[in-house]
Amino acid sequence: MLAPPIQTMSDQHPIRIAIGGDHAGFPLKRCIAEAYVSRVVELIDCGTDSDQRCDYPDFAVAVAKEIITGRADRGIVVCGSGVGVSVAANKIPGIRAAICHDTYSAHQGVEHDDMNVLCIGGRIIGSELAFEIVESFLSAQYVPEARHAQRLEKVLEIERLGIQAVK
Numbered sequence: 001m002l003a004p005p006i007q008t009m010s011d012q013h014p015i016r017i018a019i020g021g022d023h024a025g026f027p028l029k030r031c032i033a034e035a036y037v038s039r040v041v042e043l044i045d046c047g048t049d050s051d052q053r054c055d056y057p058d059f060a061v062a063v064a065k066e067i068i069t070g071r072a073d074r075g076i077v078v079c080g081s082g083v084g085v086s087v088a089a090n091k092i093p094g095i096r097a098a099i100c101h102d103t104y105s106a107h108q109g110v111e112h113d114d115m116n117v118l119c120i121g122g123r124i125i126g127s128e129l130a131f132e133i134v135e136s137f138l139s140a141q142y143v144p145e146a147r148h149a150q151r152l153e154k155v156l157e158i159e160r161l162g163i164q165a166v167k
Contacts, residue, residue: 015138018066018075020046020059021085021122025078027051028122028130032076035131040138044072060088060117064095067116075117076134082121089117093159101125103136110140112148113155 017040021029026048037043046062048054056079066072075097077085082099089097097117100106101124109115118137120130144152158165 015040015074016042016044016072017138018044018046018063018072019077020048020063020075021078022048022056022059022080023051023053024080025056025059025085025120025122028120028125028127029076029078031127032078032130032134035127036134036138042072056084057088060085060097061092063117064089064092068092068094073116074138076120076137077117078120078122080121080123082119082124086119089119096155100133100137101129103132106133106136107140110137110142112142112151114142114144114148114152 017036019029019033033043033045044066046059046066048059060077063072063075063077067075075089077089077097079085082101086097086099089095095117096113096115097119098105098109098113098115099119099121100109101121106118118134120133125133154165
């Protein structure tokens with residue numbers, strides 16, 4: 001039996017998810033999309049729609065666009081290892097993406113680092129573990145405690161200034 005629907009990330013904001021992945025991530029992306037489409041307010045499928053070879057950066061960008069434009073609150077991207085989509089997504093200002101193949105990292109990344117994109121390796125983990133990781137990611141909330149907010153501000157400064165931010 002599926003867990004109850006995830007209706008909100010907080011009391012004020014309905015959760016909208018953008019999901020995407022390349023050919024190597026397609027089978028797992030499809031499983032996640034099917035499992036969560038009725039459990040979130042909106043699930044935006046950014047492709048791919050088959051296991052035909054394609055390029056992972058395209059899907060990292062597609063998911064990021066949904067977040068940056070405000071159409072999605074969080075994103076999930078899946079490629080073979082999770083590495084490629086993580087690297088690509090993190091090049092986009094406003095995106096904080098991480099590979100998480102365990103539940104602790106998935107919730108801690110949101111709670112401490114305000115992570116907004118979960119990256120998963122479709123050739124690394126199976127669907128049941130992926131569901132637990134997605135659940136952990138979607139259920140977590142960023143709590144801007146002083147130490148976390150200070151560190152996040154440094155990350156945002158690096159995003160704004162690049163290497164010039166290093167003192």
